[in-house]
Amino acid sequence: MSFEQDLLAAKQRIVTYSHKCYERGWSPATSSNYSERVAEDKVAVTCSGLDKGELTTTDVMLVDLEGQPLSEGKPSAETLLHTQLYKRFSDCHAILHTHSPQACVISRYLDQAEVLELKGYEIAKAFTGISSHETTLHIPIFENSQDIPALAAAVDVYCDQHVGVRAYIIRGHGLYIWGPTMNDCWRHLEAFEYMLECQLLEIRMQS
Ligand SMILES: [Zn+2]
Incomplete structure (x- = not known):
């Protein structure tokens, strides 16, 4: 396939999963952004500030690994958080960023925590490379910031x-x-x- 065909296929996948994220209530009010690597140093990423339930392939643009536009459009404000992951992980080919209520609430509830521990879940096997529920996932929690380069640097230091x-x-x-393909990434996200x-339900039952 040519680069143009690969790019169109990546855009179509981004649109498909954008609609899925919106339908699940994970990407309200123009929030969230998604991307897919198209070549070693080129990434298709959603344009800034669009309704994710209405996204079309014309709302996805091409950037380099510094987040600089390679096609027309204004890339998502958080593009550098995507390119940081592509630069660091050569097997990262797709990234989904959501604003789900559960991610929002649990990180506000655990307001002093720097890491969320997810222990003993059968569904952890959905992650590429995990084959047993006897796995503890350590998910770092970073403080929110509008300084995206600083946030990307903090993620890099943690990694x-x-x-x-x-x-x-x-x-x-x-x-x-993220994941090695968009399908993997979606499975990881779900x-x-x-x-x-589940963690939120547990907290509710304990209170
Ligand atoms: Zn965001």
């Missing part, structure tokens, strides 16, 4: 210090998750959102 980072939460904001909902 320097920890192996096997699979996702992260930004407090009161949402989550970032599993992660499910575990967050």
